[in-house]
Every structure is written in structure tokens, then in C-alpha cells.
Amino acid sequence: MFDTKADKVFNVANYIFLTIILLLVLYPLIFVLSASLSNPALVLKGEMWLWPKEFTLESYVKVFENKGILNGFYNTFKYTIIGTTINVVLTIMAAYPLSRKDFRGRNLIMAMFVFTMFFSGGLIPTYLLIQSLGMIDTLWVMVIPNAVAVWNIIIMRTFFQSTIPEELRESAMLDGCGNMGILLKIVLPLSLPVIAVMVLFYAVGHWNSYFQALIYLQSRDNFPLQLILREILIQGQTDDLIQGTEETLIKQQLSVEGLKYAVLIVSAIPMLILYPFLQRYFVKGIMIGSIKG
Numbered sequence: 001m002f003d004t005k006a007d008k009v010f011n012v013a014n015y016i017f018l019t020i021i022l023l024l025v026l027y028p029l030i031f032v033l034s035a036s037l038s039n040p041a042l043v044l045k046g047e048m049w050l051w052p053k054e055f056t057l058e059s060y061v062k063v064f065e066n067k068g069i070l071n072g073f074y075n076t077f078k079y080t081i082i083g084t085t086i087n088v089v090l091t092i093m094a095a096y097p098l099s100r101k102d103f104r105g106r107n108l109i110m111a112m113f114v115f116t117m118f119f120s121g122g123l124i125p126t127y128l129l130i131q132s133l134g135m136i137d138t139l140w141v142m143v144i145p146n147a148v149a150v151w152n153i154i155i156m157r158t159f160f161q162s163t164i165p166e167e168l169r170e171s172a173m174l175d176g177c178g179n180m181g182i183l184l185k186i187v188l189p190l191s192l193p194v195i196a197v198m199v200l201f202y203a204v205g206h207w208n209s210y211f212q213a214l215i216y217l218q219s220r221d222n223f224p225l226q227l228i229l230r231e232i233l234i235q236g237q238t239d240d241l242i243q244g245t246e247e248t249l250i251k252q253q254l255s256v257e258g259l260k261y262a263v264l265i266v267s268a269i270p271m272l273i274l275y276p277f278l279q280r281y282f283v284k285g286i287m288i289g290s291i292k293g
Contacts, residue, residue, distance in 0.1 A: 036060070036261035044257055059258035063266055072225035077270075079224055080206040083143035087202040088195065090148040091156055096183055098153070099160035100169075110157075113150045123215075130216060141216040142209070142224070152198055159194040160187065200275065207271055225267050232260045 030050060035043045039054035047053060063069055097103045098110055120126070126145070135141040164187055172182050188195070210226030217223060 032261050032264050036258065036265050038258075040258040043261075056258075059262035060266070062259055063262045068220070069225070069228055069263060071221065072223055072228040073267075075222060076207060076225040076267075078139070079142045079209075080203055082139070083146075083206040084199060084202045086143055086147050087149070087152075088198050091152050091198055092183075092188070092195075094148060094153045095156035096160060096187060099157045099164075101166065113153060117150045127215065136216055137218040137222060139222075142206075142212060145212070146205075149201075152201060156191075156194050156198065159191060164190060203274060204271055225263075229260075229263055229267065232256060232263060 027050075034050060034052045035048060036059055037052040037055055037057070038048045039056060040059070042048045042053045094113075098106045100106070121129075130136060130141055130145060135144065168186060169182055172186055177185065208226065210224065210230060213222075213224050213227050214230075217227070
């Protein structure tokens with residue numbers, strides 16, 4: 001079947017539109033990368049707008065020499081790995097029984113979960129609760145309060161319902177396999193797409209999280225990378241972030257200008273590395289998990 005003239009016009013317009021969107025998305029990324037590799041003075045003057053000018057790696061050297069930034073990286077990795085592990089395990093433990101037709105009261109429990117999506121206690125009661133539990137300024141305050149997302153439970157439950165045949169569970173039980181054995185030996189190996197989606201969702205959430213740390217963390221030794229970025233980009237607290245004590249104010253401003261772009265690039269690299277490994281599962285997992293409810 002040949003394309004009509006209207007189809008060709010539509011395709012051309014579509015390509016032009018998508019190309020414009022692509023350029024709008026790529027330009028900020030290219031600018032930040034180029035700025036991190038350029039002379040900060042030229043960036044401040046506005047002379048660098050696309051490609052690096054007076055190429056330099058000085059900003060990246062300062063990033064990897066600075067103990068505060070490296071400690072922020074370590075904390076963020078720690079919160080992301082521990083938090084994502086807890087998130088995925090609890091999501092599976094909640095979604096699997098709710099997907100079983102023989103689980104009594106599953107609709108009531110699901111309704112209670114959904115209720116929490118629309119109503120919460122608010123920030124102050126939540127803070128008082130976490131304070132009474134002794135989690136302020138600890139690792140657990142970054143991973144326990146948001147240990148599971150109801151929306152992700154719904155996605156995973158739907159995946160189990162639409163992908164794992166009931167007959168497969170019944171045949172496994174006839175062979176003497178218990179509920180835990182069915183989950184570990186049958187359900188999870190067949191659910192890699194949706195598990196990959198959950199890992200990506202939760203990991204990106206932990207990696208980019210800063211508000212929770214801003215509210216509950218007090219010691220700078222526990223700050224994640226995002227709070228360090230906030231100091232650089234918003235508060236301008238440069239005294240503890242720049243090596244050396246005799247730099248002039250102008251040199252400090254230039255150092256901060258290059259440092260902030262370098263930290264942005266370095267902080268984005270782990271998620272950019274993670275995504276290609278999960279991308280092949282991503283579309284399949286999210287689409288199957290959203291077909292039926």
C-alpha cells in the first residue's frame with residue numbers, strides 16, 4: 001500500500017516536530033557537558049553556548065579531590081542501593097498476594113493501599129512520628145518512610161495477574177511446591193521485565209531525592225549528593241567545597257561555576273549507565289503492568 005500525499009506531508013511534519021523536540025532536550029545536556037569542560041570565565045561571559053572553549057578538566061579534578069562531594073556520592077550510593085532493595089522486596093511481597101484470586105480480603109487491602117495515595121497525615125505529623133521512632137539523622141530515615149509506592153504495587157500486581165497463568169501455579173502446587181516456592185522459582189524468574197522497571201523507578205527516585213534529606217538529616221556527614229549540589233547551585237556555600245584558602249573572590253566564583261557543571265555531569269553518569277541494562281525490559285514491563293487492573 002502506497003502512502004498518499006497527505007501521509008507524506010504528515011510524516012515530514014512529524015519528523016520535523018520530533019527533531020525540534022530532540023534538539024530542545026539535547027541542548028541543555030550538551031551545554032552542561034561543554035560548560036564543565038570549558039574555561040569558567042568564558043562560560044560566565046556567555047561566550048560558550050554549545051561546544052567547549054579552552055578545554056580543561058580542572059573542574060573534574062576538583063570534584064574527585066573534594067571530600068565533601070565524594071562523601072555525598074558515597075551516601076547517595078548507599079541510600080540508593082539499600083533503599084531500592086527494600087523497595088523492590090516489599091513491593092513484590094505486597095503485589096504477589098494481592099494478585100492471587102484465592103487470597104481473601106485482597107480487594108479491601110488494595111482499597112486501603114489506594115486510600116493512602118490520596119490522603120496522608122501531612123509533613124508535621126510525619127516528622128513527629130519519625131522523630132518518635134528515633135530515625136532522625138540516620139540511614140533509615142532515607143529508606144523506611146518511602147519503603148513502598150502504592151502505584152508500583154498496582155503495576156506489579158497487574159503484571160502478575162496478566163502474565164502468570166493461574167494454571168501454572170496450580171500445577172506447581174500439585175507437584176508439592178508451596179507458596180514461597182512458587183514465588184521464588186516460578187513467578188520471579190518470569191517477572192524480570194517488571195522487576196527491572198521497579199528497580200529503575202525506585203533507584204532514580206532515591207538518586208534524585210533531596211527534600212527528605214533536607215528535612216530529616218542534620219549531620220553533613222550524612223548528606224546525599226543532592227544536598228551538596230543544592231549548596232553549590234542555590235546557597236553558594238563555597239568555603240567548604242573549594243580547595244585552597246587564598247583564592248580571590250573572582251577565582252572562587254569561577255571555581256564554583258566550573259564545579260557545579262562538573263558535579264551535575266558526574267551525578268548523572270550512574271543513572272545513565274544503569275538505564276541501558278534495563279531498557280530492554282522497560283517498555284515490556286511497564287506496558288504489561290498497565291494493561292488491566
